[in-house]
């Protein structure tokens with residue numbers, strides 16, 4: 001029962017109400033506290049092992065224990081959070097490799113938690129002798145500076161800094177509105193009608209430039225500036241595969257830039273963007289999608305409206321890590337197509353229907369926990385060899401109930 005309750009992500013008052021309303025007995029507060037301490041240790045050990053495995057997997061057979069990470073801060077509360085966790089995921093396997101918890105005891109200002117935690121993460125990696133090849137994160141300027149200022153590793157390599165492409169391009173469409181529309185008296189001064197139809201296309205072009213620059217800063221900048229020529233209907237430098245080069249009957253669908261003022265406005269708009277000004281942060285075209293997705297998946301265990309104490313918080317965070325590391329990128333069984341009338345551009349290609357979660361970590365937790373309880377209570381061990389299978393067979397119903405329960409309440 002203690003395992004079922006603690007692994008479910010349920011809140012204490014929900015557990016009490018469930019037991020009271022169903023007319024089943026509940027674990028006393030004293031025993032619950034004791035179980036939680038023991039269970040917390042088991043979960044922490046397993047989470048540590050899981051992150052270690054994930055790290056080895058991410059390093060693979062790359063020489064010199066090198067890996068690339070993507071990080072983001074997760075704040076426990078929505079504002080002025082007492083606690084934050086800086087999560088580091090592998091860029092290839094998308095599993096949690098390490099995390100650094102930060103509280104206000106260590107750093108008063110929750111805005112500075114991300115930087116504080118990132119320093120801790122690098123300490124961890126340095127101690128393990130792991131080198132970071134590339135570090136992607138949302139555009140946090142302190143962290144940009146921190147990564148760039150770090151001394152090179154013994155073999156002379158440095159960590160490259162990458163910023164999230166989604167954040168960079170998201171703001172472009174919004175900023176573009178200022179040059180694409182405005183008051184009539186400012187026409188030709190702050191905005192130009194020949195730019196009015198280009199916002200979404202410019203944003204897409206930024207994205208393709210980052211994805212197609214092959215890691216070259218110069219290629220990225222040239223590709224961005226070529227947006228101007230493309231809209232002037234001059235396609236000499238456009239991508240050889242794009243339609244304006246391959247299709248002999250190509251006719252531009254957007255207004256052609258004829259007014260020199262429109263040309264200059266578009267050029268200076270491009271040159272003002274972060275992606276153009278700091279090309280090295282975008283040449284690898286990294287995104288932080290998976291960390292944000294982890295932060296979302298975490299909510300099953302860690303409700304942002306609840307203030308958890310350290311013991312409970314650590315337990316829940318470790319469960320979230322175990323759950324994520326076992327299930328991230330699990331295969332899809334099919335795609336479901338649901339077209340929304342309100343937003344027909346959404347869900348292009350359908351939503352992936354994922355296969356059911358395997359939840360093997362829950363069984364491992366239960367078995368280890370039971371064994372610890374036996375030891376703590378002076379009960380005899382289960383006979384060797386029967387331990388893993390016997391528990392499953394004898395308590396088969398209870399086990400499958402508990403795993404059914406925890407997989408049915410997660411809707412991603």
Ligand SMILES: [Zn+2]
Pocket residue numbers: 230234235238239242244245
């Ligand atoms: Zn073109």
